[in-house]
Structures are given as structure tokens and as C-alpha cells.
Amino acid sequence: MKKTTLSRHIxxxxxxxxxxxxxxxxxxxxxxTRNTIRETTRENAIFLANNTVNRIEQVLTPAEKIPEIVAKxxxxxxxxKDSLIPFLxxxxxxxxxxxxxxxAYEPDYFPEQGMYFAPYVCRQGDTIHSVVLGDKNxxxxxxxxxxxxxxxxxxxxxxxxxxxxxxxxLMTTYSVPFYTYKDGKRTFSGIVTVDISLEWLTExxxxxxxxxxxxxxxxxxxxxxxxxxxxxxxxxxxxxxIAKENNQPAMRETGRNMIQGKSNFESAGFRSKWKAGKLxxxxxxxxxxxxxxxxxxxxxxxxASLHKINIILLILILVGLSMLSFVIYKIVNKLTSPLKHxxxxxxxxxxxxxxxxxxxxxxxxxxxxxxxxxxxxxxxxGDYIVTLKDTTxxxxxIESELRIAKEIQMSMxxxxxxxxxxxxxxxxxxxxxxxxxxxxxxxxxxxxxGNKFCFAIGDVSGKGVPASLFMAVTRTLVRxxxxxxxxxxxxxxxxxxxxxxxxxxxxxxxxxxxxxxLSNGELKYTNAGHNPPVIIKKNKEAVMFDKTxxxxxxxxxxxxxxxxxxxxxxxxxxFLYTDGVSEAENSESELxxxxxxxxxxxxxxxxxxxELIHKMEEGISAHVNGFAQSDDITMMTIVYNG
Amino acid sequence: xxxxxVISSDYSIISVEGRVDxxxxxxxxxxxxxxxxxxxxxxxxxxxxxNYISSSxxxxxxxxxxKMMASKGELRLCSLQPGIQxxxxxxxxxSIFSIYPDKDLALK
Numbered sequence: 001m002k003k004t005t006l007s008r009h010i011x012x013x014x015x016x017x018x019x020x021x022x023x024x025x026x027x028x029x030x031x032x033t034r035n036t037i038r039e040t041t042r043e044n045a046i047f048l049a050n051n052t053v054n055r056i057e058q059v060l061t062p063a064e065k066i067p068e069i070v071a072k073x074x075x076x077x078x079x080x081k082d083s084l085i086p087f088l089x090x091x092x093x094x095x096x097x098x099x100x101x102x103x104a105y106e107p108d109y110f111p112e113q114g115m116y117f118a119p120y121v122c123r124q125g126d127t128i129h130s131v132v133l134g135d136k137n138x139x140x141x142x143x144x145x146x147x148x149x150x151x152x153x154x155x156x157x158x159x160x161x162x163x164x165x166x167x168x169x170l171m172t173t174y175s176v177p178f179y180t181y182k183d184g185k186r187t188f189s190g191i192v193t194v195d196i197s198l199e200w201l202t203e204x205x206x207x208x209x210x211x212x213x214x215x216x217x218x219x220x221x222x223x224x225x226x227x228x229x230x231x232x233x234x235x236x237x238x239x240x241x242i243a244k245e246n247n248q249p250a251m252r253e254t255g256r257n258m259i260q261g262k263s264n265f266e267s268a269g270f271r272s273k274w275k276a277g278k279l280x281x282x283x284x285x286x287x288x289x290x291x292x293x294x295x296x297x298x299x300x301x302x303x304a305s306l307h308k309i310n311i312i313l314l315i316l317i318l319v320g321l322s323m324l325s326f327v328i329y330k331i332v333n334k335l336t337s338p339l340k341h342x343x344x345x346x347x348x349x350x351x352x353x354x355x356x357x358x359x360x361x362x363x364x365x366x367x368x369x370x371x372x373x374x375x376x377x378x379x380x381x382g383d384y385i386v387t388l389k390d391t392t393x394x395x396x397x398i399e400s401e402l403r404i405a406k407e408i409q410m411s412m413x414x415x416x417x418x419x420x421x422x423x424x425x426x427x428x429x430x431x432x433x434x435x436x437x438x439x440x441x442x443x444x445x446x447x448x449x450g451n452k453f454c455f456a457i458g459d460v461s462g463k464g465v466p467a468s469l470f471m472a473v474t475r476t477l478v479r480x481x482x483x484x485x486x487x488x489x490x491x492x493x494x495x496x497x498x499x500x501x502x503x504x505x506x507x508x509x510x511x512x513x514x515x516x517x518l519s520n521g522e523l524k525y526t527n528a529g530h531n532p533p534v535i536i537k538k539n540k541e542a543v544m545f546d547k548t549x550x551x552x553x554x555x556x557x558x559x560x561x562x563x564x565x566x567x568x569x570x571x572x573x574x575f576l577y578t579d580g581v582s583e584a585e586n587s588e589s590e591l592x593x594x595x596x597x598x599x600x601x602x603x604x605x606x607x608x609x610x611e612l613i614h615k616m617e618e619g620i621s622a623h624v625n626g627f628a629q630s631d632d633i634t635m636m637t638i639v640y641n642g
Numbered sequence: 643x644x645x646x647x648v649i650s651s652d653y654s655i656i657s658v659e660g661r662v663d664x665x666x667x668x669x670x671x672x673x674x675x676x677x678x679x680x681x682x683x684x685x686x687x688x689x690x691x692x693n694y695i696s697s698s699x700x701x702x703x704x705x706x707x708x709k710m711m712a713s714k715g716e717l718r719l720c721s722l723q724p725g726i727q728x729x730x731x732x733x734x735x736x737s738i739f740s741i742y743p744d745k746d747l748a749l750k
Contacts, residue, residue: 461697463664506705510697510733529733551734555704579697630663631696 006339007332011325018324022317033306041211041302042282045295048208049263049284052216052293055204060196060288063097064155064174067192070103071178074192081110085130088121092128099123099163099171100195102133103178104140109189116140122195146191149175153188157289160198160226162235170198170226170235172289202227205293212304213275214297221290223259230274246272254281258292261285269299338367342374354382402437402465409438409468412475414445417610425518426453429609430636431617433580439632440467440509441578442475448486451518457530457636458511459578461552470507474499474553478513488513488526489563492553496528500557508554512576521568521640526561528553531579534601538571542601544594570642575601575612580633584620587627592620609637644691645673653684653718653749659691662699671702678706683715686748690721695729707739716740720748 070091073079079087088101100122107115116134123129133140140146149156158173173193180189201218205227208216218226223238233242239255250270257264263284271278278299285292341359348356358378361371410432417429430443440460448454456478460467474495481494492513499509512533514525525545529552532545550561568574577597584592600619604612613635620633643666644659656677662670677685685706695703703719710717720742722730730736742748 459697461701462667463698506701506708508697508701508704527734529735531732547731548734549737551738555708555738 006336007329010332011328014328015321015325018321026313030306030310034303037302037306041297042280045210045214045280045282045297046284048210048216049282049293049295052204052208052295053284053286056201056286056291056293057288059097059200060286063095063194063196064176064288066091066095066098067101067174067176067194068155070101070192071176074103074178074189075180075186077180081113084119085121085132088119089128089130092121092123095194097196097200098194099169099197102193103190104134104146104193105190106188107141118190145173145175145193149177149191150188153177157221157291159220159222159224160235163195170202171195172198198226208295210295210297211301212298213301214295216293216295219255219258219292219294221259223255226291242272242274246270248272254283254294258283258285258294259290261287261290261292335367338371342370345374349378349381352385354378354385399437405465405468406434406437409434409472412472413443419445420447423447423453423518425641426516427609427639427641428455428636429613431613431634433629433633435580435629435632436464438465438468439463440471441580441632441634442471443576443634443636444475444478445636445638446479446482448482448515452486453516453518453638454482454486454491454513455516455576455636455638456511456513457533457576457578457634458509458553459530459580459632459634460509461507463632466505466507470509470554474509474511486515487563488515488524489561491515492526492528492550492563493559493561496553496555496559496561497557499554500559503554506555508552510552510578514574516568516638516640521570521572521642522565523568523574524563524565526550526563528561531577531582533574533576534598535566536573536575536601536605538569542575542598542605544598568640570640573609573612573637573639575616576636576638577616578632578634580629580631581616581620581635583631584624584633585627585630586624590623592623596623609639612637643670645670647673647677649677649680649682653686654682655686655688655745657688657691661694662692662702663694663696664698667696667698667702670699671705674702674706678709683710683713685710685715686718686720686745688720688745689723689726690745692726693723695726700729700733700735703735703739718742718748720745 070087084103088103092098092101100120102118102120104118105113110117116139118133118140119130120133121128121130145156145158155174155176158175160170160172162168163171173195175191175193177188178190178192179186181187182189205216205218206229215229217228217233219239220226223240224235225233225237225239225242226235228234239258240252243249243251243255248270251272254264254270264282269278269280275296275298279296280299280302281294281296283292283294338359338361345356345358356378358371358374361368413432414430418427420426420428428445430445432439432441432443434441440463441458442460443455443457445453445455458471458474460470460474477495477498478491481491481498485491485494492511495511509528510530511528512525512530513528514523516523527545527548528550529548532547534542534544536542546564551559575597582592582594582597596619597616600616601612604615607615616635643662644657646657646659648655648657654677656674658670687703687706707717709715718740721744722741727741730739730741
């Protein structure tokens with residue numbers, strides 16, 4: 001598994017939070033700043049457009065006054081025919097903007113002048129020339145500047161044009177109709193014009209700067225480009241031809257609005273081959289000439305400064321986050337450094353070193369709490385281990401003593417088989433398996449007076465050490481009594497008397513004792529409350545001894561024990577056992593039972609003692625099937641060979 | 643194991659149920675000896691619910707019997723199940739205890 005440190009974990013979470021916070025803040029900031037910049041630029045563009053309109057109007061409006069005044073003068077017959085040229089000359093000399101002026105009369109207005117009469121003055125260099133225009137080659141009545149105001153009865157600004165005769169400068173002409181009274185009737189009599197140079201217009205327009213490369217352009221009422229930074233467009237293109245060339249319907253729409261004299265305060269956007277990127281436009285109309293000024297600014301330049309700020313911000317934030325990570329790393333490491341020591345200490349404690357040094361904590365915080373808990377655990381574990389050691393030692397001592405006690409107990413009963421190789425008349429085999437280290441069962445056999453075989457089996461009430469002591473006493477007493485007595489009833493009676501005296505604990509022994517006369521096969525026996533043994537007579541069915549009337553040994557000191565006697569034939573066997581056999585339990589609390597004992601004996605009537613007991617052990621083992629032995633198990637088989 | 647005691651001016655009845663073996667013989671002894679120690683000397687041990695007894699349990703019976711004999715009292719056993727009766731027969735205890743088939747007969 002990949003190891004993740006606490007500091008890395010905290011740094012990751014804090015950074016993720018900070019980045020999320022930054023992204024939200026930045027998005028909001030970016031959105032509003034962008035809108036503000038767009039709005040400011042738009043206002044600036046509108047201002048520039050309006051300002052430029054005003055500046056142009058400041059030139060055009062006075063220029064309009066000149067022909068209008070002349071028209072009034074002509075109408076009131078203030079000027080005579082001959083004074084027209086000197087008047088125009090003096091007018092030109094004081095109006096620097098006026099390049100030329102004409103007063104064109106209706107055909108045959110002055111009969112003496114003939115069909116045409118149109119005095120004209122114009123600048124040629126620094127001098128002012130005059131001429132009377134109009135002949136068959138120049139029928140001015142049909143010119144736009146004459147026709148249109150005549151038809152509309154209104155002044156008219158001509159489309160700009162290059163004056164090819166006058167130094168090839170961009171010009172425009174303002175035409176005003178004038179009237180005279182003929183027969184008392186106000187009648188259209190001709191047109192007064194002034195030609196205005198538009199060089200100053202280009203100058204004014206070129207002064208319009210917005211952003212880095214933003215610019216302004218001027219459209220005539222027909223959409224012809226009058227001024228534009230791209231000189232190729234001027235007087236050669238209309239906004240509509242440019243829109244078509246660039247396939248920009250939005251530009252065409254804008255052009256339509258412009259020539260209709262509208263102003264727009266909402267920016268419109270389009271693209272142009274002439275200038276890369278998206279362009280925005282605001283425009284305003286010139287009220288006098290019906291021209292229109294457009295202010296254009298590129299989209300990318302509008303946000304250039306914002307992008308620059310963004311990059312600076314990003315760098316600042318990256319630096320900030322790095323510093324934050326570093327600071328968190330330092331703080332967390334400082335806070336958690338004791339944990340590493342604790343972990344190391346815990347491993348040492350687990351390995352058994354309870355005196356390990358814990359890291360010192362000077363702060364009064366959770367770390368101190370951990371330290372105290374650790375310290376407490378250390379002490380408790382240490383104490384516990386000491387106690388455990390003591391207990392274990394004591395337990396081991398007891399167990400060791402019990403093992404020795406078992407060895408002593410086992411050495412008290414005969415355990416060498418066959419026990420009497422020089423006595424062919426009998427063979428014996430016996431086993432004793434205690435449920436605990438020491439038990440209360442016993443068996444014994446020995447020879448009295450050379451030809452009497454004495455054997456006994458017993459079961460002390462209870463188990464464990466008390467029972468084993470009682471068993472040892474019983475066995476010792478039997479041996480010592482048998483030295484002098486050979487009658488079973490006397491032996492058992494004497495034994496009972498000895499044990500019953502001072503038997504404060506009221507323990508008792510069930511006891512069977514038999515004495516077999518090897519010379520004739522007579523068996524005398526006394527059963528003191530013990531399970532009846534089984535007699536297996538040759539060629540007959542095995543049977544249990546009769547139940548006894550005699551109570552176990554150790555209860556009443558003056559109890560009178562009797563004895564019985566049976567005759568054994570060569571080959572007869574006796575099987576003795578304690579209730580550990582008949583009451584051996586399996587996990588379902590089912591007892592082994594006398595019936596099973598008799599069954600196994602029935603199947604093995606001819607088996608020698610050792611084999612019979614092994615068969616019985618196998619039977620018991622199969623019955624209990626691993627269930628813990630609860631009582632001592634003792635079995636003894638004797639065969640009389642005659 | 644359950645021990646239930648009903649004290650009476652006539653025969654007090656101690657009912658024992660379940661198993662009495664090495665593990666609880668002491669408990670059984672304590673319960674019974676409390677009754678004996680209080681001076682009651684006519685006791686019926688109702689064994690109708692007793693289904694197993696080990697030699698440690700028999701020892702308690704014997705102690706009570708000895709006490710009753712010493713105080714010239716009387717202990718009667720009743721309602722022994724066949725398995726328990728068998729143990730009494732084998733061990734010869736039948737000869738030292740007064741055993742009755744049921745409680746009614748024991749009370750007479």
C-alpha cells in the first residue's frame with residue numbers, strides 16, 4: 001500500500017479548497033472586469049464618435065452659412081450682376097476652408113448673357129481665379145449639384161469627389177438654391193455653391209485613436225468610404241462592397257443603419273480581411289451632411305490588459321499556493337513529529353520493552369493526552385506482565401508438582417505386565433487413565449502366602465488431589481492389612497474401620513477385593529459398593545457379579561462386611577472396571593453403559609487380558625469421539641489358567 | 643442443577659433437579675447443609691428431577707445421612723429415577739438410605 005503522510009493529505013485538501021475558491025473568485029472577477037472593460041471601451045468609442053461629429057460639424061456648419069447668406073443676398077437683389085465675381089473673390093479670401101464658389105443662374109436669367117451664366121471663383125495656389133462658366137460643353141443645369149437642390153428646394157451636400165482640376169484634393173460641394181421675385185412671384189433662380197476641401201476631415205479622422213489600433217472612418221450618404229486608414233478604400237469602396245468582399249452580413253446591416261443616419265450605442269461585431277480578429281463598431285451620424293462616422297476597435301486589444309493581469313495573477317497564486325503548501329508541511333510536520341516517535345515506542349512496547357522512552361510533549365493539547373494515555377498503557381502493561389509472570393510461574397510450579405504427584409501415584413500401582421512370569425496359573429492386565437493429573441481410581445494385585453492372588457479395584461468419591469491422597473491411603477492400608485489377613489471381608493472391614501475414623505470430609509471409596517486360591521480356583525471376594533465385575537466363564541455367557549449389599553468403604557466404621565465365593569475353572573476370566581468406563585460420556589451426554597461393556601466382552605470372550613482391555617479402550621474412544629474425559633477410567637482383567 | 647427447599651414443621655422437602663457432579667457438588671452441599679444447620683432433622687430429598695449423580699454428589703447424601711443419624715433425625719429419599727436407583731443399588735447405598743417410591747409415601 002502507498003504510504004500517505006498526514007501533511008500530504010492536509011496539503012492536498014487545503015490546496016484543492018484554495019484552488020476551488022480561487023477559481024470561483026477569479027471567474028467572478030474576470031466576468032465583471034471583462035464587462036467593465038467592454039462597457040468602458042464602448043463608452044469611449046461612442047464619445048469619440050460624437051466628439052468627432054462635433055468637430056466636423058464645427059467646420060461644416062459655418063461653411064453652410066456662406067452660400068445660405070449669399071442666397072439671401074441674391075434674393076433680396078442686394079448684389080448686382082457685375083459685383084458677383086468680386087464678391088465671391090472677397091468671400092473666398094476670408095474663408096480659408098472654401099476652395100471654390102459658384103453662382104449658377106437658371107437658363108436665360110439674364111437675357112443679355114445668353115443661355116448660360118455661372119460666375120465661378122476658385123483658389124489656384126495662393127491666388128484666386130475667376131471665370132464665368134457655362135457653354136454648350138458644360139451645361140451645368142444637368143449637374144447633380146444643380147439638379148438635386150433645385151428639385152428638392154433644399155440645400156444639398158454633394159458626394160465627396162476628387163477635384164481633378166484643383167490639385168487632386170478631396171472635395172465636397174454644398175449647394176443652396178436661391179430665389180428672386182419675378183412679376184411679384186418668388187421664383188427659383190439658381191444655385192449658390194461652395195466647394196470645401198476635405199483634407200482637414202482626413203486630419204480630424206486620423207486623430208481618432210482607440211485602444212492600440214482602433215480607428216475611425218467616415219461614410220458618405222451612399223456608403224462610400226470618405227476617410228479610412230486604408231487609403232485604398234477611400235472613394236473606391238463602399239461599406240457594402242467591403243461587406244460583400246468579406247462576406248460579413250453584419251457589416252452590411254451596420255452600413256445600412258449608418259447611411260440611414262442612425263447612431264448605435266450598442267456595439268456590433270464583425271470580421272474583416274483588412275484587420276485580423278473580431279472587430280467592434282460604434283457609429284454616429286453627421287446631422288448636416290448625412291454622413292456617418294464609425295469607430296472601430298479590435299476585440300483582442302480590448303482585453304489585452306486584462307489578459308496580462310490574469311497572467312500576473314496566476315503566477316502570484318501559484319507562488320502563493322506553493323508557499324502555503326510549504327508552510328502547511330512545516331506546521332503539520334512539527335505537530336505530528338511526536339506521532340512517529342509514538343509509533344516507534346509502540347513497536348518497542350509491543351516487542352516487550354516497557355521502559356521505552358516516550359517523546360516529550362511540552363504543549364497541553366491532544367498530543368499531551370496521547371502521551372498520557374501511552375504512558376498509562378506502558379505502566380499498566382508493565383504491571384500486568386509482572387503479575388502474569390508471577391501467576392504463570394505459580395501455575396507452572398503447581399503443574400510441575402502435579403506431574404510429579406502423578407508419577408508418584410502411578411508408581412504406587414503395579415504397572416509391569418505380565419507381573420508374575422513365574423506364576424503360570426494367572427495372567428493380569430490393567431490400565432488406569434486419570435481425567436486430571438492425579439485421580440482417585442486405584443487397582444492393585446499381589447500374592448499372599450505364595451499361593452493366594454489378591455486383587456482389588458476402587459474408586460474414591462470426587463476427583464483430583466483430595467481423591468488421589470485418599471487413594472494412596474487406601475492402597476497403603478490394603479497392602480499393610482493383607483500382610484496379616486487373607487480373608488476379603490476382614491481386609492475390607494479393617495480398611496473401612498481405619499478410614500472411617502477421623503474421616504472429616506466424608507469421602508469414601510467403592511472397593512472390590514478378591515482373593516483367588518491358585519491351588520484350587522476358589523475366589524473369595526467382598527464388594528464394597530463397587531460396580532459389579534464381569535465373570536467370563538469358558539463356554540458360557542459372560543455375566544456380572546450380583547449387586548452388592550455392602551456400602552463403600554469409609555462411611556461407617558462399624559459396618560459389617562461379608563464375603564462371597566465362587567469357583568473358577570481354568571480359562572475363566574474376570575473383568576473389573578470403575579464407573580469411568582460405564583459412565584464415559586459423549587458430547588450428547590450419552591453414557592457408554594453396562595450393555596456396551598457386555599457386548600464388547602461377548603465379542604471377545606477368548607481374547608487374552610491385554611487384548612480385551614484394548615478392545616474396550618477402542619470401544620470407549622469410539623463412543624466419546626474426542627469428547628473430554630470427565631472421570632478416571634480403570635480396567636483390570638484377570639485370567640485363571642488353572 | 644436446581645435446589646428448592648420447602649421448610650415444614652413435619653418433613654422439610656429438599657428438591658434437587660438436573661445433574662449433581664464434581665463441578666457443582668459443593669454448591670449442592672452448601673444448599674443442603676444450610677437446612678441441616680438450622681436444626682431441621684426431618685428431611686425428604688425429592689429426587690424426581692435428579693437425572694445424574696456422581697460420587698461427589700453421593701458424598702453429600704452421605705453427609706446428610708450421617709448428620710441425621712447423629713441428631714436422631716431422619717432422612718428419606720423419594721422418587722429416584724431408574725438410573726439413580728441403579729447407582730444406589732450398585733454402591734450398596736440402598737442399604738443405608740430409606741428410599742420411597744414417591745413423595746406421598748415418604749410423608750406418611
